[in-house]
Amino acid sequence: MRKLPPLGSLRAFEAAARRMSFREAANELGVTPTAISHQIRMIEVICGQPLFRRRPRPLVLTGAGERLFPIIRNGFDAFATAIAAASANVGQRPLRVTSPNAFASRWLVPHLPQWREQHPDIPLEIIGTDLVLDLGAGSADVAIRYARRMPSNLVAQELFRDTFFPVCSPQLLAKGARRIERAADLLHYPLIHFDWMNRDREAPTWSRWLAMARSINPDIPDTNKAWDLSFREELHAVDAVAAGQGIAICGDVVVSHELKGGALVKAHGLSLPGYGFYLVYIPDHPQQSNIEALSAWMRSMV
Secondary structure, eight states: OOOOOOHHHHHHHHHHHHHTOHHHHHHHHTSOHHHHHHHHHHHHHHHTSOSEEOSSSSOEEOHHHHHHHHHHHHHHHHHHHHHHHHOTTTTTSOEEEEEOHHHIIIIIHHHHHHHHHHOTTSOEEEEEOSSOOOTTTTSOSEEEEEESSOOTTSEEEEEEEEEEEEEEOHHHHHTOSSOOOSGGGGGGSOEEEEOOTTOOTTSOOHHHHHHHHHHHOTTSOOOSGGGSEEESSHHHHHHHHHTTSOEEEEETTTTHHHHHHTSSEESOSOOEEEEEEEEEEOTTOTTHHHHHHHHHHHHHTO
């Protein structure tokens, strides 16, 4: 017989090692942090050595933990794939697609009528969230991730990349006190900012846009107007722009529907490079053909 720790202990270790937090692992598994710690202690007793260094913070894996984690993680990924493949109704249930909130609301949902028209036999379940869901644990079938590059442990297909430039409502320009003919003219309008949670120094923000504009025209004055109106969520910033409250640096993919319909217009031609939109899934997914259809359709819509 195989000599293995209890499955609950293995799940607790995998979740804690993946998240590097007993508390987050407890929230994922629906137990208390104390229970997670107790389950991991059971494995440590069996292994005869600690798997985590708990002090000083932050939590880190020991050498033994680092060797054990990928094996346990890959095992649970294999379980999830095998169970999904063995499900009798795998071809009948919706393809679950997780996507950042802004992309789901501003790009994916407006295009869903075309998807249903072209693929009426493949229903979709859209999960809009800015959290990175665990595909290996079966939280979703496929993810749309927005990043500079993707990890190698997942199948990733680049769909398209975006470009950022100032956008506003045409009504704002119509009632504005000054026409926008050069970059400095934008400073006469409220500038709308939203938070980039990844803290990327090269994120396409007002600060970077104004710095690029000054490299072209040094006469643009220094200003703190990049924080005239600030939002945590990108969606709220786009809503404020559409309502005529100011100008924001937005990606052409997220606001493509508004740009095509005339609800938003480009306020200035100077642009910044954005990131890539990737379609991501686990290898050998049981809905591989449906995922490939989704990937091809999304690329055809740009």
